Amino acid sequence: MQPYDLIFNKRNGGTLQPEEIEALIAGYTQGEGVTDYQMAALLMAIYFRGMNEDELGHWTRAMLHSGVVLEHPEIAGAKIDKHSTGGVGDKVSLSLAPLVAAAGVYVPMISGRGLGHTGGTLDKLESIPGFRTDLPIERFKAQVAELGCAIIGQTGEIAPADKKLYALRDVTATVDCIPLIASSIMSKKLAEGLDGLVLDVKTGRGAFMTELDQARQLAETLIAIGRATGVETVARITAMDQPLGRAVGNALEVVEAIETLRGKGPDDFLDVVLTLSAEMLRLAGVERDHQAALELLQGLIDSGAAFGKLREMVSAQGGDESVLDDLERLPRAKESFDVLAPESGFIHVLDALVVGRTARMLGAGRKAITDAIDPVAGLVLERKRGDGVDKGDRIAILYARDHSLFEPAAHRFLSGLVIGEAPIGEQPLLIDRIA
C-alpha cells in the first residue's frame, strides 16, 4: 500500500480496496508510512469523491479495529445503544440509558465531550458531584452486565484511528463530509460490541445538519455502514429548530433529565426520549410494537423503575445519589437574569443555534477543547415556539457565575427570537424514520 496511489485513485474517482484501506488506517494510527499531509490530501479527495457502501464498510471496520472492540460474553441479552448527532438541550442519553436498561436492554454507552454550545453528555453527568465518567473498560463492562447501563467517556483504547483522523479533519476543513462523519460515529459506537444501534439525526438551525436532505443522507449513510458491518441500525430524524426541552446548560439539563424520569419532564423532550427508547426495545426484541413499547416505557417511568435505575447508575459511577432526591444539592448559579418579551404576540422563532450560543456565552460550552465548562451556567426557557406572550412576560431565565455576562447574553438571546402577531402551527418533532 502506497498512500500516494490511494490518494491518486480516490482523486480520480476510483474505489479503494479493502486491504488498502486496512493498511492505510493501521499505518496512519500507528504513525507508520502514512503522513498527516498524505492523509489530509486523501480526506479532501474523499470530501469531493465520496466512498461507496463497500468502501465505507471497510473504512469503518478498519477504524473500529484500530483499538479495542468490546465483547460481552457475560451478557445474554441484547446490547443496544443510541447516538445523537447533537443539538441544543439534547440531554436524551441521561434519561434514556436508565429507562431502556429498566426495560431489560443492555446499554453500554461510550459518549463524547465535543465542542457544542453546551457540554456533551459527559460534562452534564459530571455536574453530579462525584460522578465518574472515566471508568476503566473492565469496570464499565461489569457495570453494564450488572445494572444494564453505564455511560463513560471515550478512552484512548476505543477507535484511536478516529481520534487521530478527527484532529486532522478539524484543521483541514474536512469535518463536514458525510462519509467521514458517518464512519467516525459508527466506528466508535460499533466498538461498544452492539447488537443494534438507534440514531437520532437532528436537523434544523441548531443541528450539525441544518438541511433535512443532508440529515437524511447522513442517516442513510449511517444505516448503510450498519448493514455493511452487520449491526442493525435504525435512524430517527428529529427537529432541532428550537432547543429540545426547556433546560440548556449542564447541571440545568441534569435537573430536567431527572425530572423527566420522575414524570415531570417537558412534553417534547419526553416524546424524543420515549420514541428513541422504543426503537431500542424493538431492536432488542423486547417489544416489537412501537405503541406497546411506548406504553411499556411510560409504565417504567410511572412506576419509578427508570428513576431507580438512574439512581443505581449514579451510585455505581461514584455520584452523590442524594442529589436525585434533592435537586437543590446540584451546583446552582448564584446569579440569574430574566429575559422578557420585548413585544406581545406569538413566538414564531426561537432559534436553537442562537440559544446555544447564548448558553456558551454564559459559560456552558467550550470554544476550544481545553476550555473549562461552568456546570451551573445556562438558561431555562419558560416559553417556546408557538406560545403566546405579552410584552414583559418572562421568556427565559439566564444563569451564570458572573453578572456581567447577562447583558450581552440577553441581547444575543433576543436576536434569535421572532414574535409575530398571528398564532403559528406546530412543527413536527419526529420528522422521519429510516431503517
Add this chain to the structure above:
Amino acid sequence: MQPYDLIFNKRNGGTLQPEEIEALIAGYTQGEGVTDYQMAALLMAIYFRGMNEDELGHWTRAMLHSGVVLEHPEIAGAKIDKHSTGGVGDKVSLSLAPLVAAAGVYVPMISGRGLGHTGGTLDKLESIPGFRTDLPIERFKAQVAELGCAIIGQTGEIAPADKKLYALRDVTATVDCIPLIASSIMSKKLAEGLDGLVLDVKTGRGAFMTELDQARQLAETLIAIGRATGVETVARITAMDQPLGRAVGNALEVVEAIETLRGKGPDDFLDVVLTLSAEMLRLAGVERDHQAALELLQGLIDSGAAFGKLREMVSAQGGDESVLDDLERLPRAKESFDVLAPESGFIHVLDALVVGRTARMLGAGRKAITDAIDPVAGLVLERKRGDGVDKGDRIAILYARDHSLFEPAAHRFLSGLVIGEAPIGEQPLLIDRIA
C-alpha cells in the same frame, strides 16, 4: 489569515483574496503558521475547484516573491526566455539560447533538473566536461549582460515557495493540476526578470499533457498568468508523439544540439528551435514578421554566429570548449547495441513514452531525484515515424555502460514500435499557437 478558512472557502468553491494568498504562501515558505497537512488539503481542494485568473495571478506573484526576483538594470535590450513542458529528446534550450542571443536578445535561462526519462537541460549541459550550472546569481546576471545568454540551475534563492510546494504536491497526488502546474512554471520563469516568455507546451504520448485539450488549457492558463503579471507570453503547442530529433540521452543530445547550430540538425528539431526562437525575436521586437525572423535565425546558423555564441557560453560557464570542435571528446558509451526492424513496412508509431523509458532503463534518466544519471546512456534513432523499413534494418542504436541493459531495453523499445504495411502521412509538429 487562518489556513483553515482558506481551505474551507476554496473547498466550497470560493475565491481566495490577494492578501490571504500572500500570507498563505509566505507563511508556508517560512514554515510559520501553515502546516504541510493544511497546505495538502488546500492543494487538493484547488485540484477540484481550480483558481480563477485573479487568484492565479496573485498565487503566482506570491510564489515569485517568496525569493529573489532578478532585475537587470544593466541590460537595455529585451530579456526573453523559453520554457518547455518537457518531452523526450527535447534539447531545444541548448540550441535556442545561443541562437536567440546571437540575434541580440537577452536570454537569462534558469532551468530545472526534473525527473524525466532523460535528464533535464542542466544534466545535458553537465555532460560537457567542466560546464558549471551552479553559477552564483550575480555571475549569471553578468554573463547574460555580457554574452546575451546563460543557463543555470534552479537555486534556493529563486521561488523557494515552489520548491516546497512541489515536494508536497509530489507526494499528495496534486502534481497534475493545471493551475498548480502553471503557477509553478510561471513563478520560476518570472523570477528571471523577463520582458517576455515563449512557452513550448508539448502534447502526445511522451508529453506531460497527453491530450491536446489539456495542453491547450495549460497554455491558456500560462498565458493568463502572464497577462495577470504583466509579462507578454506566447505559447506554441507542439507534438510529442515520437521523440524530438534523433538523440535521446544526455551527451547524445548535446551532440545533436551542437550539430544543429552547425547546420546539420534533424529537420523536426530544427523546425521547433527556429519557430520558438522566432517567437522570442517577435516578443523582443527584433523582428515582428515570423517568416523574416526564421530567415534571420537560419542566417545566424549558416554564418556560424549561433555556434560562436554557444562556444562563448560554454567557455564562460567553465566548459571544455574543445568538445565543440571535436565531438568525440564528449563522454561516449563503450557499448552499443543495434535495434533492428522486426518486419518490413512503414513506421506507424514510435511511441515517445516508450522510447523515453527505454532511455531511462539504459541509465539516461532518474526515477528518484537522488539517482545519478549516466551521461553516455541513451539511444539514437535512425528511423522515425513514416519512414519505410525492411526487416533487419537498423532502427535505433542503444548506448549504455553495461551490456546487460541492452536486451531488456531493446525489448522495451520494440514494444513502442508499430510497423504497418501502408505508408502513413505526416503528423503536424507545430500544432497551434496561442497568444
